[in-house]
Amino acid sequence: MSPRLLxxxxxxxxxxxxxxxxxxxxxxxxxxxxxxxxGYAFTDGLCTDSTGNLFFTDVKAGKGxxxxxVTTGKTDLFLDNxxxxxxxxxxxxxxxxxxxxxxxxIIAITLKGEVEVLLTNMKCNDLVVSKKGHLYFTETPTQTxxxxxxxxxxxxxxxxxxxxPNGITLSSDExxxxxxxxxxxxxxxxxxxxxxxxxxxxxxxTMWLPVGKETASGDGATTESKGRYFIxxxxxxxxxxxxxxxxxIISKPDPMGKVVSCEFxxxxxxxxxxxxxxxxxxxxxxxxxxFGK
Amino acid sequence: xxxxxxxxxxxxxLTLHAAPQxxxxxxxxxxxxxxxxxxxxxxxxxxxxxSKIFPGTSRxxxxxxPAQYSKDKPAAVMVxxxxxxxxxADGQFRAPVVFDNLIAKGEMPVTIGIFIQPGxxxxxxxxxxxxxxxxxxxxxxxxxxxxFLLEEILPAVAKDYNLTSNPDERAICGNSSGGICAFTVAWxxxxxxxxxxxxxxxxxxxxGGHVYPALIRKTDKKPIKVFLQxxxxxxxxxxxxxxxxxxDMAAALKFAGYDYQFVLGEGTHNGKHGAAMLPDTxxxxxxxxxx
Numbered sequence: 001m002s003p004r005l006l007x008x009x010x011x012x013x014x015x016x017x018x019x020x021x022x023x024x025x026x027x028x029x030x031x032x033x034x035x036x037x038x039g040y041a042f043t044d045g046l047c048t049d050s051t052g053n054l055f056f057t058d059v060k061a062g063k064g065x066x067x068x069x070v071t072t073g074k075t076d077l078f079l080d081n082x083x084x085x086x087x088x089x090x091x092x093x094x095x096x097x098x099x100x101x102x103x104x105x106i107i108a109i110t111l112k113g114e115v116e117v118l119l120t121n122m123k124c125n126d127l128v129v130s131k132k133g134h135l136y137f138t139e140t141p142t143q144t145x146x147x148x149x150x151x152x153x154x155x156x157x158x159x160x161x162x163x164x165p166n167g168i169t170l171s172s173d174e175x176x177x178x179x180x181x182x183x184x185x186x187x188x189x190x191x192x193x194x195x196x197x198x199x200x201x202x203x204x205x206t207m208w209l210p211v212g213k214e215t216a217s218g219d220g221a222t223t224e225s226k227g228r229y230f231i232x233x234x235x236x237x238x239x240x241x242x243x244x245x246x247x248x249i250i251s252k253p254d255p256m257g258k259v260v261s262c263e264f265x266x267x268x269x270x271x272x273x274x275x276x277x278x279x280x281x282x283x284x285x286x287x288x289x290x291f292g293k
Numbered sequence: 294x295x296x297x298x299x300x301x302x303x304x305x306x307l308t309l310h311a312a313p314q315x316x317x318x319x320x321x322x323x324x325x326x327x328x329x330x331x332x333x334x335x336x337x338x339x340x341x342x343x344s345k346i347f348p349g350t351s352r353x354x355x356x357x358x359p360a361q362y363s364k365d366k367p368a369a370v371m372v373x374x375x376x377x378x379x380x381x382a383d384g385q386f387r388a389p390v391v392f393d394n395l396i397a398k399g400e401m402p403v404t405i406g407i408f409i410q411p412g413x414x415x416x417x418x419x420x421x422x423x424x425x426x427x428x429x430x431x432x433x434x435x436x437x438x439x440x441f442l443l444e445e446i447l448p449a450v451a452k453d454y455n456l457t458s459n460p461d462e463r464a465i466c467g468n469s470s471g472g473i474c475a476f477t478v479a480w481x482x483x484x485x486x487x488x489x490x491x492x493x494x495x496x497x498x499x500x501g502g503h504v505y506p507a508l509i510r511k512t513d514k515k516p517i518k519v520f521l522q523x524x525x526x527x528x529x530x531x532x533x534x535x536x537x538x539x540x541d542m543a544a545a546l547k548f549a550g551y552d553y554q555f556v557l558g559e560g561t562h563n564g565k566h567g568a569a570m571l572p573d574t575x576x577x578x579x580x581x582x583x584x
Contacts, residue, residue: 021531022530022531023531024531171424173421173422175414175416175421175424176414176424189424191349191414191416191424193417194417199348199349200348200349200350200414201348202347202348202349202426202429204426204429206433206500206501242424243425243427243428244428244429245428245432245499245500245532246500247531248531
């Protein structure tokens with residue numbers, strides 16, 4: 001470890017990190033939201049792959065999984081006959097994993113479209129898959145965080161604590177699971193044990209509330225490569241540092257619209273994509289995403 | 294291994310960040326070990342791993358027991374947030390040395406010091422950087438940290454030592470987020486803790502702490518005594534402006550008639566000024582005749 005690195009590491013927990021987490025340091029002047037796709041009903045399920053393609057769904061009216069090509073920027077239907085997916089990610093085995101909300105099931109899908117059903121009768125909303133192959137998903141109405149372990153065991157990993165769990169993501173060391181409250185103001189964290197199960201749940205982060213409201217309507221969640229968390233909320237995309245402190249709120253593309261899911265994609269994974277109703281927008285940041293790399 | 298790393302972090306962070314404005318603040322004679330003064334004993338306690346208030350966390354902590362302590366007489370209590378940085382005999386604050394010197398002169402009561410690190414979430418791999426729970430514990434408003442002290446730590450210390458239950462003889466001190474934590478403990482539980490020392494306190498919007506000046510102005514005066522130190526060159530960032538926030542705190546305490554003292558120096562976000570003043574701060578804090 002170089003002396004400079006050592007110094008930075010040592011200073012970080014107490015003081016050093018305070019100054020480097022400002023939102024203003026990683027937004028780029030003049031780089032606002034740009035429309036990336038339009039003409040859908042309710043976009044959701046954003047995820048990326050190693051090359052930086054963006055995949056998404058249209059939960060209400062879509063046919064399947066759509067792809068915004070990293071090179072051409074064009075949108076195509078990538079996999080047909082899979083309507084009603086609300087959460088999507090590519091797992092360590094290269095398959096899609098999906099909350100098939102319409103069919104109330106969790107499925108895995110090869111890039112050719114072959115489906116494996118992992119769990120049924122689940123009012124699943126959003127999911128995340130760890131590098132070890134543990135799959136976590138939120139079941140919003142039952143206030144439950146579910147786990148499907150790498151060896152396909154199903155466990156209700158946390159129940160009854162988090163108010164309408166919605167968005168879900170991992171810390172960049174995959175030791176912490178993170179889930180947002182749609183019906184409250186907190187973003188919860190749990191320690192992930194070696195077998196994938198959860199412990200030490202706590203309302204580690206507090207979202208900023210719209211004036212006069214008691215809920216932030218936390219929704220989709222993703223992680224930035226240095227471990228910051230990006231959570232879509234009624235006010236915008238709320239960004240938290242690794243200490244759980246709110247660093248700032250990125251404005252919504254349409255101030256009157258919703259943002260329900262976000263993910264970094266693009267060649268350098270520095271384009272923040274957001275699902276905003278009938279459209280997808282993107283915005284270049286000075287930071288990059290954790291997933292897909 | 295991580296634990297030692299954290300301890301090093303705290304002390305080093307405070308010294309390494311020292312700017313020229315901080316170097317004018319140096320430790321005085323009351324912060325030096327004196328051969329003619331009885332020395333108390335610092336004991337590192339087994340890591341605290343069974344917290345019900347902060348489940349899943351582990352933390353290091355130490356107890357200082359002055360040489361004059363006798364189990365026949367309840368000792369005063371002083372808690373230090375980020376205690377690892379305060380407890381070291383050759384550290385920035387050298388709290389045990391200052392305690393030895395002041396207790397010997399009768400300038401503060403026989404006081405047991407409890408030095409506590411913030412919690413971390415250890416993993417099965419010792420090479421992993423454990424997630425810190427510090428901001429959650431220190432920057433959050435509410436009674437969680439006060440309850441952690443009252444329901445967990447103080448009863449554990451009281452098993453072996455005769456501790457006072459007089460809130461006027463219970464103090465809590467911290468730097469930065471530890472500073473606002475110290476204030477929050479007394480604010481939430483004035484019947485348990487009534488003396489606060491905050492150096493470079495984070496009365497900013499990290500997790501809502503910027504509301505304290507407004508709350509102080511519009512709330513019945515609480516029976517707490519507050520020492521605040523900050524530096525004109527302290528932080529200005531996305532959470533707020535530390536010198537302004539501390540001036541706002543001091544103005545609110547003055548407005549509401551509190552027994553308080555505010556020292557605004559030239560320093561940065563660094564403990565040096567607070568450390569240099571610690572003997573005077575403790576003399577003021579512990580002197581009788583609070584309002």
